[in-house]
Amino acid sequence: MADTYTPPVYGTGVKATIQRLGGHLAGMIMPNIGAFIAWGLITALFIPTGWLPNKALAELVGPIISTLLPILIGYTGGRMVHGQRGAVVGAVATMGVVVGADIPMFLGAMIVGPLAAFILKHVDRFTEDRTKSGFEMLVDNFTAGIVGGAMAIVGVWGIGPIVQAFTTAAGDGVEWLINHSLLPLASVLIEPAKVLFLNNAINHGVLGPLGVAEAVKQGQSILFMLESNPGPGLGLLLAYFFFGPRALRPSTPAAIIIHFFGGIHEIYFPYVLMKPRLILAVMAGGAAGVFTFMITGAGLVATPSPGSIFAYLAVTPKGGWFGVLAGIIIASAVSFAVASALLGFGRGEKEPAEDAGAAPAGTVPEGETRPVAETQTRTSSVPTVPKEA
Numbered sequence: 001m002a003d004t005y006t007p008p009v010y011g012t013g014v015k016a017t018i019q020r021l022g023g024h025l026a027g028m029i030m031p032n033i034g035a036f037i038a039w040g041l042i043t044a045l046f047i048p049t050g051w052l053p054n055k056a057l058a059e060l061v062g063p064i065i066s067t068l069l070p071i072l073i074g075y076t077g078g079r080m081v082h083g084q085r086g087a088v089v090g091a092v093a094t095m096g097v098v099v100g101a102d103i104p105m106f107l108g109a110m111i112v113g114p115l116a117a118f119i120l121k122h123v124d125r126f127t128e129d130r131t132k133s134g135f136e137m138l139v140d141n142f143t144a145g146i147v148g149g150a151m152a153i154v155g156v157w158g159i160g161p162i163v164q165a166f167t168t169a170a171g172d173g174v175e176w177l178i179n180h181s182l183l184p185l186a187s188v189l190i191e192p193a194k195v196l197f198l199n200n201a202i203n204h205g206v207l208g209p210l211g212v213a214e215a216v217k218q219g220q221s222i223l224f225m226l227e228s229n230p231g232p233g234l235g236l237l238l239a240y241f242f243f244g245p246r247a248l249r250p251s252t253p254a255a256i257i258i259h260f261f262g263g264i265h266e267i268y269f270p271y272v273l274m275k276p277r278l279i280l281a282v283m284a285g286g287a288a289g290v291f292t293f294m295i296t297g298a299g300l301v302a303t304p305s306p307g308s309i310f311a312y313l314a315v316t317p318k319g320g321w322f323g324v325l326a327g328i329i330i331a332s333a334v335s336f337a338v339a340s341a342l343l344g345f346g347r348g349e350k351e352p353a354e355d356a357g358a359a360p361a362g363t364v365p366e367g368e369t370r371p372v373a374e375t376q377t378r379t380s381s382v383p384t385v386p387k388e389a
Helices: 014-046 061-099 106-128 136-179 183-195 199-218 231-243 249-261 265-274 276-296 309-314 321-342
Strands: none
Touching: 014 061, 014 106, 014 265, 061 106, 061 136, 106 136, 136 183, 136 199, 183 199, 183 265, 183 276, 231 249, 231 265, 231 276, 231 321, 249 265, 249 309, 265 276, 276 321, 309 321
16 A cells, blocks of 8 residues: 555665655555645644634544554555455554543554554464364454453553653753753754654654743743744745656645645655655754744744744744744755755656656566577577578
8 A cells, every 4th residue: 555655665774775665655644645634634624723613623632642643654554554354453453542541642643553552463364273163253253352452441541641651751851952052953853753644643752842931021032933834844835846866846836735735744744755865854944944044033922833934924023924934944955955856856756657667678587588589689680591401
């Protein structure tokens, strides 16, 4: 299933292994992008700071991000490993990490969904030849139920708390950088945490409260802008549009609109996961944007929610337009430049007509043979005369 949404990766080296892992992680997200867009639209429209505030409809926001989206990710991850049975077990196991933590469990779902399906896959191999005829359905249902229930318990008591502890540690690291006036370096922690779908925990759990306290005293705060800057993601998506894999380029215009104008940053995370080295691009863009905010004295009066250009302009204090827009533009430019360089400016992308897995002309793919008539070579243009009997 991952191959449907992510380019194939060839090779066996460390780089290829990391890219393949990133492709699998992205493969759990890409099929569910529609659900992310639905959540983003509901959030942008109906939350108290949205375009059409509606208290009743805003009640959808929390359950979707905390329960539905992680279960969809766990379901998809399980399906990638062991088909429909793996999908069901992955969804059940994901419910454990949802209950076991107080933050959205996207990362936990990426771990427990495929893991539960992998365990069930080996259980099925063990019981396949040991189940008597007529008992297959009974055994299959009970093994799936046992594995799913056991992994849900592991999620509640183990994986959920571990992921939440990791999130807390990342937040503490960001807070330490803030307290030591090393704000541009905060992007080194914030951007990787965002790609692992910890953006809401970092923004609303750490930066938001600190920013509110600072805004009360100073009237504005730069802390609201550390995670929510749409510039790094915009630059990355533009680089993908011009220089990324040709199969993915048509998807980037819609992603740019959703990200930059809708404020749904999650839309660009799978693009980073497909090529993990691109995390350097968003880190560089984020650091450049924060540095620009610092030297221009920019700040916001509240958290831009969601992190779109419209939300940024809505909470920009009077007279602060230049610094805010400059930080977004510079972050976009730096992210675009670094991502374009890491993508090789498109030089490594073949034309669509070329098959990436095809063997060079004149060679025989491994494991195949050609007819004898094709393998013989002609040494002379003069036909040979058969010998007389």
